[in-house]
Amino acid sequence: MKEKEDQPSLHRHQHQKRIVNVTKKLFANNAAYVILLLLSYALGYLSSPTSHTPPPPPTTPIVVSSKPSSSITLTRLTDNVPVPTNQLDNFRVTSRCGDSLPSQLVRQTIVDRLFNATSPYTNFPPPHVSQLLRTKRVKGWGSYGGVFKRLIDKVRPRVVIEVGTFLGASALHMANLTRQLGLDTQILCIDDFRGWPGFRDKFKDIQMINGDVLLYYQFMQNVIYFNATEAVLPVPYSSGSALMKLCEWGVVGDLIEIDAGHDFNSAWADINRAWQILRPGGVIFGHDYFTAADNRGVRRAVNLFAKINGLQLQTDGQHWVIDSAVN
Structure with missing residues (x-):
């Protein structure tokens, strides 16, 4: 056993x-x-009972707002990170503009806020540039197209806002057209008057002092030459900052021309901000819809803006036109 x-x-x-x-x-x-x-x-x-993969961070779902596209509703992943309700919200302009100023107050408002209540044409030109300016030097692109007369005849604007002026060819043309119709029209010219890098290769007669090109002074000299100082007023700042301030001050335009930066982002921003300060029933239009510049983004920006806002887009020669009265 x-x-x-x-x-x-x-x-x-x-x-x-x-x-x-x-x-x-x-x-x-x-x-x-x-x-x-x-x-x-x-x-x-x-064989370990505990998972070594860290759990994903908690997220808050994005809720799509049922409000109109002009109003953005945000949810938040954290207290400091807003999430847009859709991809286009990052590209919309939603600033609230001030109450619209009467057209007769626009000129004095600009003079007061930008020029210390004194017309920029007073005591012009300053001594240090007087010998460097030509009596007149007017140059533009598409500045005398028939679209200007047709739109001014139709709209009969009290306030015109031009985004992109250079030497003032189209602004002075519009001043002459409104004068012929007996209109008391104020034309605001938004431009930083710096041109673009290398522009003096084509405009060698535009002088420079200590790196400062004299586009602004030559523009003003042109306005004085054509006796248009009461009708044409410069707003010598970038289009983005100027349009934002006009919105804040309640300055609105009956007719707005867009002809500044020709890349997509610049044209898109200018169109969206200008649309905010267009008086109901007014017209916004611009150059380079059918020129070489359209390949750099003007046409794409105009088409996208019209499409996402459901607006009718018309063309007139090289210009595009959006009439708020029919939209």
Whole structure:
């Protein structure tokens, strides 16, 4: 009986002995030892009851607003990170404009706010540039197209806002057209009057003092030459900052021309900001719909703006036209 009881113990002893012998052989081989160590680690990691993958951070779902596109509703992932309700919201202009000024107050408002209540034409030109200006130097592109007369005849604007002026060709043309109709029209010319890098390669007669090109002074000289100082007033700032301030001050235009930057982003921003300050029933229009500049983004910006706002777009020669009265 005792011999039978000892048999399982003997078998266990022999089995353990075989394991020890195999282990000795494995440990005698360095590569086998490393493999065994890695297998042991992997088995231990996989058998762990706790997941080692960090949980994703909690998020708040984006809720699409049912409000009109002019109003943006935001949800928040954190207190400081607003999430737009759709992809176009990042590109919309939603500033609130001030109450619309009567047209007869527009000129004095600009003079007061920009020029310390004194007309910029007073005591012009300053001595340091008087010998550097030409009596007149007017140059533009598409500045005398029939679209100007047709729109002025139709709209009979009290306030015209021009975005992109250069030397004032189209502004002076519009001043002459409104004068012929007996209109008391104020034309605001938004431009930083810096031109573009390298423009003096084509306009070598535009002088420079200490790196300051004299476009602004030559523009003013042109206005004086054509006796248009009461009708044409410069707003010598970038289009973005100027349009934003006109919106804030309640300055609105019956007719707005866009002809500044020709890349998509510049044209898109100018059109959207100008639309905000267009008087109901007014017309916004611009150049370069059918010129080489359309490849740089003007036409794309105009088409997209009209499409997402459901507006009718017309063309007149090289110009595009959006009439708010029919939209």
